[in-house]
Amino acid sequence: MRVLVYYPSMTESDLAQVQAAAPGADIVHAKSAAEAAAAADGSEAIMGLMPREVFARAGSLRWFQSASAGLDNVLFPELVESDVTLTNMAGLYAAAGGEQAWALLLALARGLPDAVRSHGARKWQKVPIAEITGRTMLVLGMGGFGQEIVKRGAGYDLNILSLDPERTEAPGVAEIRKPTKENLHAFLQVADVVMVACPLTRETYHWIADEEFGRMQSHAYLVNVSRGGIIDEEALARALHTGLVAGAGLDVQEVEPLPQSSPLWDAPNFLMTAHQAGFSADRHRNVVRFFASNLQRYVAGEPLANVCDMAKGY
Numbered sequence: 001m002r003v004l005v006y007y008p009s010m011t012e013s014d015l016a017q018v019q020a021a022a023p024g025a026d027i028v029h030a031k032s033a034a035e036a037a038a039a040a041d042g043s044e045a046i047m048g049l050m051p052r053e054v055f056a057r058a059g060s061l062r063w064f065q066s067a068s069a070g071l072d073n074v075l076f077p078e079l080v081e082s083d084v085t086l087t088n089m090a091g092l093y094a095a096a097g098g099e100q101a102w103a104l105l106l107a108l109a110r111g112l113p114d115a116v117r118s119h120g121a122r123k124w125q126k127v128p129i130a131e132i133t134g135r136t137m138l139v140l141g142m143g144g145f146g147q148e149i150v151k152r153g154a155g156y157d158l159n160i161l162s163l164d165p166e167r168t169e170a171p172g173v174a175e176i177r178k179p180t181k182e183n184l185h186a187f188l189q190v191a192d193v194v195m196v197a198c199p200l201t202r203e204t205y206h207w208i209a210d211e212e213f214g215r216m217q218s219h220a221y222l223v224n225v226s227r228g229g230i231i232d233e234e235a236l237a238r239a240l241h242t243g244l245v246a247g248a249g250l251d252v253q254e255v256e257p258l259p260q261s262s263p264l265w266d267a268p269n270f271l272m273t274a275h276q277a278g279f280s281a282d283r284h285r286n287v288v289r290f291f292a293s294n295l296q297r298y299v300a301g302e303p304l305a306n307v308c309d310m311a312k313g314y
Contacts, residue, residue: 003044070200080311090143098152132193136160137194150170160172163178189216213236214244233262251272
């Protein structure tokens, strides 16, 4: 059995850990798309990245272990229509993602971007701040990121609402509804904070746009640590410039890096990080361990962890 590992940052030590999980397997490490495409033919399993040109040559492929939690970049039609089993890294980045979401929210609420600018200008200047304790928070998506956001809000005495297509209850959440437009609008009207933690699918693309910003409270904050395409960024810029919302923090953008022409660069009360919510010092080690564990299951014929429903997109 050949296992293609297209994950450039894998070290010799990492590959030894993978090999130990499947002693009889031929482990091939590719550091480029060209190397991966050359090794794809005959590979029964692929881990890491899988561009379409690699999949096109992987006629023997039975299992693809994505190195990402989100699937929007790999769900091309040929894969979706195939019999390949797809697993992801859901849950591995959730703790770090929850921390990043709260970092963005608290930075906005406590006026830290303005404070940093005042510091740079050598000014002692008070800045507008808001209090989060006791407010209503809407968490879009109650997967790993959503659950970690809720967990980290336990000390803030929040009324937490959520929209999720699968779950009907979760610890710390007062109410979960199905993600219909009607339910979204109803919750937006009462939310002081909106946390975006759902996957990007056909249904969630530009889910938050002009109409939704018009439903939000003017003192509300919006934070996105999931996928940039869930928010209509031009609509967000308009909402920030016109005061429809108090501020926004994005770790993800629809096009990355954010184009220089984007109106968000000049938007007030806007804070951005460069798609790093899931990153931590432990990320790489956890990815290798998870894949080795799943590979061990695969070799033993046991059920794999984190099997995805490609039709649903998560």
